[in-house]
Amino acid sequence: MPPDTLPAQPGRWLWTCRAGFEPHLFEELAWAGASPRMLGEVLVESEKRPAEPPAFARTGIRVVASFLAGQPSEQLAQSIASRVTEAVPTGPLVLQSFTPDSPAGNRLADEADAVLEAVRTRLPADRLLEETWRARESGATLVELCVAPGVVVVGSVPAREALSLSPGGRQRMRRPGDAASRAAMKLEEALVSLPFEPGRGEVCVDLGAAPGGWTQRLVARGARVIAVDPAKLIPELAGLPRVEHIQESAFAYTPEEPADWLFCDMAWRPIEVAQLLAKWGRRGWATHLVANIKLPMKDKNPILLRVRHILVEEGGWQALTIRQLYHDRDEVTVTAHRTS
Numbered sequence: 001m002p003p004d005t006l007p008a009q010p011g012r013w014l015w016t017c018r019a020g021f022e023p024h025l026f027e028e029l030a031w032a033g034a035s036p037r038m039l040g041e042v043l044v045e046s047e048k049r050p051a052e053p054p055a056f057a058r059t060g061i062r063v064v065a066s067f068l069a070g071q072p073s074e075q076l077a078q079s080i081a082s083r084v085t086e087a088v089p090t091g092p093l094v095l096q097s098f099t100p101d102s103p104a105g106n107r108l109a110d111e112a113d114a115v116l117e118a119v120r121t122r123l124p125a126d127r128l129l130e131e132t133w134r135a136r137e138s139g140a141t142l143v144e145l146c147v148a149p150g151v152v153v154v155g156s157v158p159a160r161e162a163l164s165l166s167p168g169g170r171q172r173m174r175r176p177g178d179a180a181s182r183a184a185m186k187l188e189e190a191l192v193s194l195p196f197e198p199g200r201g202e203v204c205v206d207l208g209a210a211p212g213g214w215t216q217r218l219v220a221r222g223a224r225v226i227a228v229d230p231a232k233l234i235p236e237l238a239g240l241p242r243v244e245h246i247q248e249s250a251f252a253y254t255p256e257e258p259a260d261w262l263f264c265d266m267a268w269r270p271i272e273v274a275q276l277l278a279k280w281g282r283r284g285w286a287t288h289l290v291a292n293i294k295l296p297m298k299d300k301n302p303i304l305l306r307v308r309h310i311l312v313e314e315g316g317w318q319a320l321t322i323r324q325l326y327h328d329r330d331e332v333t334v335t336a337h338r339t340s
C-alpha cells in the first residue's frame with residue numbers, strides 16, 4: 001500500500017472498513033459491478049453504491065471533492081466549506097470528521113479535529129445540526145471529512161441512507177460495568193441500528209448465550225430470556241426469574257412457544273448456523289432476528305453469499321442486513337424479521 005492515500009474522485013463512493021478487511025470489501029464491490037479502486041489503508045472507492053450495502057463497509061459517502069494535504073489550513077478549510085455549500089445547498093447538515101482506522105490514520109486525529117472546527121466556523125451556524133441522533137428524522141445530510149495520510153476527502157450522504165451516524169462508522173459502545181463479556185458491546189451496537197428493540201415482557205431466545213453478556217443486556221431491557229448453551233452462565237444470571245438456562249446444544253433445542261426475538265452468537269460453523277436460523281424462520285418460531293456469524297476463514301464472501309441465500313430463500317427472513325459492525329472482529333452481524 002503506498003504511504004499516501006490516493007485522492008478519491010468526485011461523484012464516486014468512498015467506503016471505509018476494519019483494518020485488514022480491504023480485500024473483502026473490494027471483492028464485494030467488484031462482485032456488485034461497482035468498479036472498486038483501493039485508495040489506501042481501510043479506504044476503498046467505487047463507481048457506484050451497490051443495491052445491497054457492502055457487509056464489510058463501516059460507512060460510505062458520495063465524494064464531493066478531494067484536497068491534497070500540505071496547503072495552508074485556512075485555505076483548505078475555506079475550500080472545503082465552499083465545496084460543501086455548493087454540493088449541499090439547502091437543509092440541515094451534520095458535519096463530522098474521521099481518520100482511517102489504521103495506525104497511520106489514527107495519528108491524524110488531532111488534525112482531523114482541527115480541520116473539522118475550521119470548516120464548521122465557515123458554514124452557516126443555523127444549518128448545522130448538533131444532535132446527530134436527530135439527523136435521520138430531520139432529513140439532514142451527513143457531511144464527512146476523511147482526513148487520511150496525504151489527502152482530505154469530503155463526502156456526503158443523506159442521513160436516512162447512511163450506514164452509520166458515527167464518524168467513519170466507528171460506533172463505540174461503552175462496556176457496561178457488570179458485563180459478563182465483550183460480546184455485550186456487539187449486541188448494543190446491533191440494537192442501535194434497529195428501529196426498535198426488545199422490550200418489557202417480550203420473549204427472547206439467546207442461542208450460544210454463555211457466559212451471558214447478551215442475556216444480561218436483554219434482561220436489563222425487561223425481556224424474558226431463554227438462554228441456550230451447553231456452557232455455564234455467570235452466577236449473577238443463574239438465579240434471575242426472567243432467565244431460563246437450557247443447558248444443551250442449540251441444534252437440539254425446540255422452543256415451547258414462539259419467541260419475539262431470536263438472538264444468536266454461537267461460536268460455530270456459519271453455514272450450519274445459517275441453516276439453524278433458517279429453520280427458526282421457516283417454522284415461525286421467532287419474529288425478529290439478530291445474529292452474529294463467525295467468519296474465521298480466509299474466503300469470507302462466498303460464505304456470506306450462501307448465508308444470505310439460506311436465510312432469505314430457505315428461512316423466509318425479510319429485510320435482511322449483514323454488516324461488520326465496529327465491535328465485530330472476524331464476524332458479521334445479521335438482522336432480519338419475518339411476518340407470519
Ligand SMILES: C[S@@+](CC[C@H](N)C(=O)[O-])C[C@H]1O[C@@H](n2cnc3c(N)ncnc32)[C@H](O)[C@@H]1O
Pocket residue numbers: 180181183184207208209210211212213214215228229230231248249250251265266267268
Ligand atoms: C462468543 S460466545 C457467546 C457469548 C455470549 N453472546 C455473551 O454475550 O456472553 C459463543 C458461545 O457459543 C456456544 N456454542 C457453541 N456451539 C453451540 C451449540 N451447538 N449450541 C449452543 N451454544 C453453542 C459456546 O458454548 C459459547 O458459549
